[in-house]
Structures are given as C-alpha cells and as structure tokens.
Amino acid sequence: MQNLLDPAVLNAISGLDLVAATVVDGFVAGLHRSADFGFSQEFAEYRAYAPGDDLRHVDWNVYARSDRTYIKLFDGETNSQLMLLVDASSSMGFASHAVSKLAYVRFIAAALAYLATRRQRDATGLVVFGDTVRDFVPPASRQGHLQRVLASLLQAQPQANTSYAAPLTHLQAFLRRRGMVVVMSDFYAPPADIIKAVTPLRIHGNEVVLFQVLDPQELRPTVDGSSMLIDLETGAQLEVSEDYVRGRYRERIDAHVAHLQREARRAGIGYHLLQTDQPLDQALLQYLRLRTGRD
Amino acid sequence: MGWLAPGFLLGALAIAVPVWLHLLKRSASQPRQFSSLMLFEPQLRSTTRRRRIDHWLLLLLRIAVLLLVAAAFAEPYVRGHLPGTAPEKLLVLVVDDSFSMRVGTRLEDARRAALAIVAAKPLNTQAQVVALGARADVLTEQVQDAAVLRAALRGITATDARGSFGLLTSMARTLAAGTHMPIELHLFSDMQATGLPPDFNELRLPPGVTLVLHEVGAAITPNWTVESVAAPAQVWDPTKTRIVATVAGFGTPTATRIVTLLINGKPAGSQSIKVPAAGRASVVFAGPDIPYGLVRASVQIDGADALSGDDRYDFVIQRSERVHGLFVHQGSDSATGLYFRSALESAADAAVVLDEVTPEQLRSRDLSTYAFIVLSDVAGLSPALEARLTAWVKAGGRALLSAGTAAAQQRRLPVFDAPILGSHDFTRDDSRFSSVATVDDAYAPAGTLPGWLGIKVFYVTRVDAPQAQVGLRLADQTPLLLEKPLGKGRVVLFASGFDRLTTDLPLHPQFVAFVDRLASYLSGRASRISALSVGDSVDLRTDPGVRGSADVLAPDGTHPLDLREAARVRTWPLPAAGFYALTLADSRHDLVAANVSRLESDLTPASTDKLKLWQATSAGPAPADAATTAVPETPASVREASIHNLWWYAMCVLLVAVVAESLLASRYLHTLRESS
Numbered sequence: 001m002q003n004l005l006d007p008a009v010l011n012a013i014s015g016l017d018l019v020a021a022t023v024v025d026g027f028v029a030g031l032h033r034s035a036d037f038g039f040s041q042e043f044a045e046y047r048a049y050a051p052g053d054d055l056r057h058v059d060w061n062v063y064a065r066s067d068r069t070y071i072k073l074f075d076g077e078t079n080s081q082l083m084l085l086v087d088a089s090s091s092m093g094f095a096s097h098a099v100s101k102l103a104y105v106r107f108i109a110a111a112l113a114y115l116a117t118r119r120q121r122d123a124t125g126l127v128v129f130g131d132t133v134r135d136f137v138p139p140a141s142r143q144g145h146l147q148r149v150l151a152s153l154l155q156a157q158p159q160a161n162t163s164y165a166a167p168l169t170h171l172q173a174f175l176r177r178r179g180m181v182v183v184m185s186d187f188y189a190p191p192a193d194i195i196k197a198v199t200p201l202r203i204h205g206n207e208v209v210l211f212q213v214l215d216p217q218e219l220r221p222t223v224d225g226s227s228m229l230i231d232l233e234t235g236a237q238l239e240v241s242e243d244y245v246r247g248r249y250r251e252r253i254d255a256h257v258a259h260l261q262r263e264a265r266r267a268g269i270g271y272h273l274l275q276t277d278q279p280l281d282q283a284l285l286q287y288l289r290l291r292t293g294r295d
Numbered sequence: 296m297g298w299l300a301p302g303f304l305l306g307a308l309a310i311a312v313p314v315w316l317h318l319l320k321r322s323a324s325q326p327r328q329f330s331s332l333m334l335f336e337p338q339l340r341s342t343t344r345r346r347r348i349d350h351w352l353l354l355l356l357r358i359a360v361l362l363l364v365a366a367a368f369a370e371p372y373v374r375g376h377l378p379g380t381a382p383e384k385l386l387v388l389v390v391d392d393s394f395s396m397r398v399g400t401r402l403e404d405a406r407r408a409a410l411a412i413v414a415a416k417p418l419n420t421q422a423q424v425v426a427l428g429a430r431a432d433v434l435t436e437q438v439q440d441a442a443v444l445r446a447a448l449r450g451i452t453a454t455d456a457r458g459s460f461g462l463l464t465s466m467a468r469t470l471a472a473g474t475h476m477p478i479e480l481h482l483f484s485d486m487q488a489t490g491l492p493p494d495f496n497e498l499r500l501p502p503g504v505t506l507v508l509h510e511v512g513a514a515i516t517p518n519w520t521v522e523s524v525a526a527p528a529q530v531w532d533p534t535k536t537r538i539v540a541t542v543a544g545f546g547t548p549t550a551t552r553i554v555t556l557l558i559n560g561k562p563a564g565s566q567s568i569k570v571p572a573a574g575r576a577s578v579v580f581a582g583p584d585i586p587y588g589l590v591r592a593s594v595q596i597d598g599a600d601a602l603s604g605d606d607r608y609d610f611v612i613q614r615s616e617r618v619h620g621l622f623v624h625q626g627s628d629s630a631t632g633l634y635f636r637s638a639l640e641s642a643a644d645a646a647v648v649l650d651e652v653t654p655e656q657l658r659s660r661d662l663s664t665y666a667f668i669v670l671s672d673v674a675g676l677s678p679a680l681e682a683r684l685t686a687w688v689k690a691g692g693r694a695l696l697s698a699g700t701a702a703a704q705q706r707r708l709p710v711f712d713a714p715i716l717g718s719h720d721f722t723r724d725d726s727r728f729s730s731v732a733t734v735d736d737a738y739a740p741a742g743t744l745p746g747w748l749g750i751k752v753f754y755v756t757r758v759d760a761p762q763a764q765v766g767l768r769l770a771d772q773t774p775l776l777l778e779k780p781l782g783k784g785r786v787v788l789f790a791s792g793f794d795r796l797t798t799d800l801p802l803h804p805q806f807v808a809f810v811d812r813l814a815s816y817l818s819g820r821a822s823r824i825s826a827l828s829v830g831d832s833v834d835l836r837t838d839p840g841v842r843g844s845a846d847v848l849a850p851d852g853t854h855p856l857d858l859r860e861a862a863r864v865r866t867w868p869l870p871a872a873g874f875y876a877l878t879l880a881d882s883r884h885d886l887v888a889a890n891v892s893r894l895e896s897d898l899t900p901a902s903t904d905k906l907k908l909w910q911a912t913s914a915g916p917a918p919a920d921a922a923t924t925a926v927p928e929t930p931a932s933v934r935e936a937s938i939h940n941l942w943w944y945a946m947c948v949l950l951v952a953v954v955a956e957s958l959l960a961s962r963y964l965h966t967l968r969e970s971s
Contacts, residue, residue, distance in 0.1 A: 094330040101330075188331035218330055228326035229335065238332050252334040 046070040054142030081179025093158030096217035129167035130160035164197035191260040209270035299370035306365035313357035356956040363949035386422035391484030393458030394895040404511040405483035429456035429830040457892035461492035471501040489894040517547040520896035521608035533585040540594040557593040589886040609888035610826040618666040638810035667817035672699035689782025698756035699792025716757040738766035746805040754797035832866040836880040848876040
C-alpha cells in the first residue's frame with residue numbers, strides 16, 4: 001500500500017477524490033490505528049444558524065419551540081478546523097519529472113482534506129493564491145464540502161507571481177476559530193518576509209505549518225555545460241555554468257531552506273520540506289501529529 | 296614516412312572549423328525554464344571558461360576525420376613493406392632482341408630464362424615485358440596475368456637493330472618515376488660489350504631499381520664481318536671508281552676469306568684476303584662495271600660463322616652523266632675561275648664540267664644546257680642579259696653570285712634583285728679582317744662544314760635582303776652567304792669574292808668541299824649516302840608542302856607504310872637490313888641500303904667487373920650471382936627503400952572515424968533534444 005503514496009503512482013490516477021481516498025486509506029491502514037482516534041461527539045452548545053452551515057445540524061426541536069434556528073455544536077467541531085493555503089503561482093508549475101510541484105501540492109491538499117473531512121470530521125477550507133487570492137473555500141465539514149475543495153484544487157493552475165502578504169492578510173478575516181493552517185508553497189521569497197506574512201495566522205491559537213514543496217532539480221539541479229535559465233514567474237533569463245550550479249547554487253538553496261526552517265521554528269511555526277519525488281505520508285503524518293497534540 | 300602529395304596537408308587547416316563550431320555551439324545553448332532565479336547570482340565568468348569546448352570526444356573525432364581526409368589525399372607512404380604483407384615490387388623482364396641475339400640459341404635461351412621468372416613469380420606481383428633493341432618496346436602493361444607475359448615473351452623475335460644498354464637505363468628511370476614500388480629489372484641478354492655506352496654514367500640506375508642480369512651465350516663467339524665499304528654514292532665514270540671493303544674478325548683466328556662484290560645481285564668481282572687474328576684487312580675493287588641508274592651493290596664474304604647477317608654489306612651507287620655548270624667572270628678576272636674549277640675537279644666525285652665565259656660571251660650561250668650558273672663578281676650586265684638570266688632562274692634554274700669589289704660598285708645586285716647598302720673593307724680597320732661568327736648548320740652548302748672560323752674575310756658587300764636565308768654571318772652580323780627563292784629557282788649570294796683579295800677562302804682546304812657542296816646543291820644533286828644503318832630514318836617528304844603519297848618497298852617485298860603513313864609521314868626508320876625502294880612524296884624514286892650496325896658484330900661480352908659495377912649503381916647492392924638465371928630475392932635494402940602508399944589505410948581509419956562520429960553526434964543530438 002505504501003506504493004500508493006508515491007507521487008508518480010498517484011499521478012496515474014484520474015480524479016482527485018480517488019487520489020485522496022487512496023492516499024488516506026492506505027496511510028491509515030499503515031498506522032494500525034482506529035480510524036476515529038481523537039474524535040469527539042459530545043454536545044457543547046448551540047449556535048445561531050449562519051448561511052453555509054450544514055442543515056443537518058439544525059436543532060429542529062428548538063426551532064419548533066422558539067421559531068429560531070440553532071445548530072448544535074459538538075466538541076470536535078469546535079476545536080478542529082483545517083485551512084489549506086495552496087500557492088498556485090507560476091513557479092509551482094515547474095517539474096523535472098512527471099509530477100509538478102502544483103500537482104504534488106494538489107495531492108497533499110486533497111489527502112489532507114479527505115483525512116480531515118471524512119475521518120476527523122474537521123472543517124476544511126481552501127485558499128488558492130498567487131499574487132492575490134484566486135479561490136477561496138470557507139472551512140466547513142458538511143456533506144459535499146470535500147468535493148467543493150477538490151474541485152477548487154483541480155481548477156488551480158500555475159500562473160502569476162507569488163505574494164504572501166496580500167493573500168494571508170485577506171485570510172485573517174476568515175479565521176475566527178482555532179484550527180490548523182497549512183501553507184503549501186515553494187517559498188521563493190526571503191524567509192523573513194514569509195514568516196512576517198505567516199505569523200499573523202497564529203491568532204486565535206491556530207497552528208501554522210509550512211510545507212515547502214520543491215522539485216529535486218531545484219535542490220540538486222544538473223545542467224550540461226552552460227545553460228540559459230528562464231525564470232517561470234518573471235521571465236528573466238540568466239546563463240549559468242555547470243560549475244556554479246553544482247557549487248554555489250546548492251549552497252544558496254540549502255542556506256535558504258535552513259534559514260526558513262530556522263525562522264519558522266523561532267516563530268513557533270511548523271516547517272517541513274517536501275520533495276515532489278517523495279511519498280505523501282510525511283505530510284499526512286505531520287497533520288495527524290499536530291491534530292493529536294491539539295486534542 | 297613521407298607524403299607523395301604534401302600540398303594536400305594544407306587541408307588540415309580545416310580542423311579550425313569544428314573547433315569553432317564547438318565553441319559556437321557552447322555559446323548558443325538551448326534555454327530552459329526554472330522555477331525561480333532568486334537564488335542565482337549574475338556572475339562574470341572568465342572568457343576562457345566561457346569558451347571551454349563541449350563534447351571533447353566528438354570534437355576529436357571530427358578533427359580526426361578532417362586530418363584523415365587531408366592525409367589520405369596527401370598519400371602518406373612508408374618505406375619498407377608493412378608487417379604481414381608481401382613486399383611489393385614490379386618485375387620488368389627485358390629481353391634483348393638486338394642483332395647479336397641471332398647467334399645460336401641466344402634468343403631462345405633468353406626467352407626460356409624469362410619464362411622461368413614468370414613461372415616463379417608470385418601471383419600478386421606485377422610484371423612487364425620489354426623488348427630491347429633499337430628502342431625499348433614495352434610489350435605489355437604492368438600485369439599480374441602470367442599468360443599475358445608468356446604470350447609477349449613468345450612473340451619476341453631477333454631484329455637487325457643495335458642494342459644499347461643506355462636505353463635500358465633511360466627506360467628504368469622513366470619507370471621508376473611513374474611507379475611507387477621497387478623495380479626488379481631482369482635483363483636477358485648476351486651482354487655485348489659494345490652495348491655499353493661510352494660514358495658509364497649513362498648506366499646509372501635510379502634508386503629503387505634492382506638490376507638482375509641473365510647472361511646468355513657467355514662464351515666468346517668468333518665472327519667475321521664486312522665491317523665497312525667505302526664507295527662513292529654517285530659515279531659518272533665507273534672506270535675511276537674504287538670500292539674499298541674492310542673485313543674484320545672479332546675473336547677470330549687468322550683466316551682467309553673470299554670477298555665478293557655484287558652488282559645488282561650478280562658477282563662483279565671476287566678476291567681472297569687474309570684476315571689476321573682478331574684483325575682487319577681491306578680489299579679494293581677498282582673500276583667495276585656499274586650500269587646507269589640506282590645500282591644495288593653488295594660486298595659479301597664467306598663468313599662461315601654463327602652470325603651470317605653481317606657477312607654482307609649493302610650499298611647503293613648512282614651512275615649518271617656529268618653535269619655542266621657555267622662560270623661567268625669579268626674579262627680581267629681569270630683567277631677566280633681557276634680556283635673554282637680546280638676545287639670542283641679536286642672533289643672526289645668531280646661530276647661537274649665547268650664552262651668559263653665573260654658576260655659578253657654569255658649572250659651566245661644556251662642557258663638551258665647548264666645545271667647552274669655562277670656570276671663571279673660580275674658588274675655591268677646589260678638589262679637584256681640580266682632579264683634573260685632572271686627568267687632562267689625563275690623557270691627553275693639556280694644561280695650563285697659572288698659580290699666582290701666590282702659588284703659592290705653597283706646600286707643593286709643583278710638577278711639576286713637586292714639593293715646594295717654599301718661595302719666594308721676590313722683591311723682599313725685595326726683588325727684587318729673579319730671572321731665567320733655564325734653558321735646555320737641546317738643550310739646544306741655551308742652547314743656542318745668545319746673550318747669556317749678560320750676564314751679571313753677582308754671585304755664584304757652589304758645588301759638589303761631581309762627575306763633571305765642566311766647561311767653564314769660575320770662577326771659584325773653582316774650576312775656572308777645568303778639565299779633567296781626566285782620563281783621556281785633559287786639564287787645564292789656569297790657577299791664577297793672568290794679571289795684571294797677579298798677573302799682567303801680559296802687558300803683553305805674547305806674551299807674544295809664548299810665548292811663541291813655548292814655545285815651539288817646548285818645542280819640539284821643532293822648529297823647521297825651510299826649506305827645507312829638499321830634504325831636510321833629516310834626522308835620521304837623533303838618538301839612539307841608537297842601533298843603526294845610516299846611508298847616504301849621493303850627487302851621482303853612488302854609495303855610497310857599504310858595509307859595514313861604514306862600520306863603524312865615525313866621520315867621513316869629502316870627496321871631491317873637490305874635494300875629499300877622509295878617513292879618519295881614528290882614522285883621521285885630512290886633506293887637506300889640499310890646494314891646492321893657492325894657494333895653488333897663484336898660478340899665479346901662485357902667484363903664481369905663492369906656488369907657488377909653497373910648493378911651497383913642501383914639503390915641496393917648487386918646480387919652476388921649476377922649471371923644466374925634464378926630469380927633472386929629482393930635485397931633487404933631495396934625492400935627498405937620501397938615505397939608503400941598508406942592512403943588506403945587512411946581511408947579505412949577515416950571510415951571508422953566517420954561512423955564513430957555519426958554515432959556520437961547522434962547521441963549528443965538526442966541528448967540535446969531531450970534536454971530542450
């Protein structure tokens with residue numbers, strides 16, 4: 001079953017929902033644990049109905065008595081919310097093999113959404129951003145919400161530049177409950193700027209995790225002789241030599257990753273480096289670990 | 296190792312093209328997309344690093360291809376044979392077919408020895424057959440087919456030609472210049488000493504040629520021969536004719552030989568002569584009965600030896616009537632006529648009767664009875680007489696004018712029809728006289744006559760005759776002997792006198808020969824030669840303008856000229872001994888006799904030392920067994936000196952390099968496509 005977490009294998013599966021189910025089921029089966037661990041169904045309180053709430057949770061008895069619509073809230077729902085922030089800038093379209101960074105992010109996001117929605121009954125939201133917020137799915141856990149998240153993921157195409165400040169500032173307005181925010185990007189920006197933009201998400205006690213998704217060629221690029229490189233986002237061109245790529249560039253990318261990791265740890269933000277040729281279990285395991293810690 | 300065409304090595308400069316292309320290729324790399332250039336730094340890389348060449352192996356292969364192409368065209372060669380290959384060489388089988396090879400079975404022995412060489416020849420060795428006589432006749436191409444070589448050898452027959460080993464050396468030089476392999480020259484001959492040239496340097500063989508001698512008939516064979524016959528070519532009075540025949544013996548003991556004179560095939564006299572051992576003896580036939588016309592004469596001996604072809608000497612005598620010449624001189628000048636007549640009568644032939652007259656007496660003479668007319672320093676000819684003389688010349692007559700002190704006083708020369716520019720009296724100069732400086736050897740009356748430089752000329756008349764042929768010129772370039780055509784006839788001018796005042800020519804012995812030649816020339820009787828040698832050429836077309844057809848009737852009764860040759864050929868070599876009846880292009884008939892060169896009669900072989908010295912002139916040392924008939928191995932030094940062209944190997948390596956380059960380039964191209 002572990003092979004089913006291989007990005008190359010998942011890339012051959014059509015349908016993001018099937019990918020998500022394949023990943024999560026396989027992942028969970030590998031854990032040898034109950035599928036409902038950490039889940040609570042104890043009644044907590046009523047809350048006034050708001051557009052978008054699942055009608056199944058409306059307490060129709062209260063409505064009959066008071067002519068007001070309330071929904072019942074349980075402990076699990078009040079404590080868990082997963083917000084997925086997906087970078088869909090042009091640089092995410094880079095691929096040195098069959099799976100691009102954006103495709104890999106789709107797999108992760110779909111798997112996390114599936115795991116959170118179907119298994120953990122968590123509300124899941126999605127923000128697709130580039131230089132602006134291009135798509136936004138508010139967090140919810142009702143029936144059919146997962147399909148909406150997956151549909152938005154499928155529609156995400158790599159384009160435009162990356163800007164962390166504007167989308168994340170925009171997102172703060174929708175983060176009213178504690179939960180977990182997962183930011184998936186290649187993070188080609190100064191680490192200080194990234195942390196500065198991400199730190200405000202930690203309001204209301206949210207856990208923030210950065211998944212830096214990079215292609216193996218970005219970490220250990222190989223060029224034959226002298227090559228002319230074109231920036232996918234800016235279109236700038238630069239001729240680089242093989243010696244530079246083998247030496248100086250690797251030092252700089254390693255320093256960049258280490259710097260981001262160090263800055264994230266200092267800010268209390270989780271950080272994980274994911275390579276597009278690695279299985280997805282790393283990301284799922286991280287999510288569950290945080291979820292368990294929160295419960 | 297060397298290069299046969301080193302100029303093509305300049306093509307190696309083309310390697311600059313792939314080097315430049317590889318540098319260019321590097322700078323024109325295909326762009327590729329990358330996520331972000333944020334972590335790349337704009338850098339200044341060194342020119343050297345920028346120009347570093349990619350695909351070294353491919354570049355080296357391409358350079359190798361170009362170098363190999365240039366090398367193949369430059370034709371590299373090495374000396375010595377390549378390992379694992381048989382040494383290449385060209386066998387040249389030269390069979391002597393000269394007259395001396397008629398002795399006994401010499402030619403058959405030579406042929407047998409040559410056939411043995413052909414039989415022992417490796418299959419892939421090329422060989423060539425040459426017959427060496429008056430010339431080197433190449434009978435085959437350079438072939439490996441033994442059947443062709445055998446057929447050529449069997450077709451060789453002995454000739455009447457004289458063999459010359461110097462000719463063989465010339466042929467070897469020509470062969471060596473055109474053949475890039477060692478030549479093994481096998482000579483099958485009786486090695487006559489007379490076949491060696493006087494100058495031994497003519498025998499020097501070129502490098503790469505090994506001479507192997509196969510001597511046949513090594514034993515000294517005694518041989519008698521009619522060595523020479525001294526007989527006049529033209530006679531008018533046979534009773535005064537003396538025919539002197541010399542009989543020679545080569546390696547012979549003292550013996551008595553019977554010498555017979557044949558006239559038109561019939562014995563006209565016979566004498567017995569005692570020939571000393573290896574010596575000579577002469578016999579004289581005086582006053583033989585010679586009929587009018589062209590006579591076939593021969594002197595033969597009872598040779599009783601192995602070489603009968605030289606026991607007879609053929610020659611041709613022409614008997615004709617004496618011709619008359621007219622000598623016109625001033626009345627006061629009686630000396631020049633005396634000199635001229637004395638010279639004519641002193642000549643061996645003396646076939647001219649000279650009549651002396653003064654200009655006044657000339658009027659009553661019938662000019663048509665004279666073969667030629669001499670106007671000796673004549674001045675003041677009447678216009679009528681001059682017109683008569685001119686008309687006679689234009690009708691085909693020939694005249695000789697001498698322009699001494701009297702004739703020089705005129706404004707123009709009569710008959711010669713040229714203005715007189717003046718005269719030069721050399722006695723008034725410091726030098727006192729002038730000399731002949733230039734002689735036209737092709738001019739029959741004066742050319743090749745020795746002694747002209749010793750003639751003193753005291754007085755000369757200058758005439759304006761730019762179109763005239765000049766036979767003699769003085770030191771100041773003044774023409775002394777001129778000739779110009781006039782109608783159908785010709786006029787010769789001696790621009791001085793035949794007296795002793797204007798020139799001392801009458802005092803010199805060559806005056807007799809000069810006058811005799813002039814008389815023969817003017818009378819139209821060209822100098823005849825009683826006998827020629829085999830290989831000499833006869834002139835069938837004396838005037839190239841004549842379009843008639845010539846014909847030759849050979850001694851064997853055949854007509855050797857085909858129609859094309861009969862219509863065009865000017866000279867024709869006499870191939871064999873005997874009498875040849877000629878019909879010249881101008882319809883005149885002639886008869887010539889050809890004899891075998893008597894150098895062939897001396898059958899004494901060359902000394903072994905000389906032959907070894909001859910062999911030693913080649914690149915390699917002479918084989919120890921110079922006279923063996925076995926095929927010796929090629930000397931090691933010659934093998935080392937042999938040239939092997941390596942262009943074929945260069946082309947093979949080139950083919951491999953091209954294939955490798957194609958595969959490698961295809962691989963690189965595939966990689967580039969994938970990366971792009």
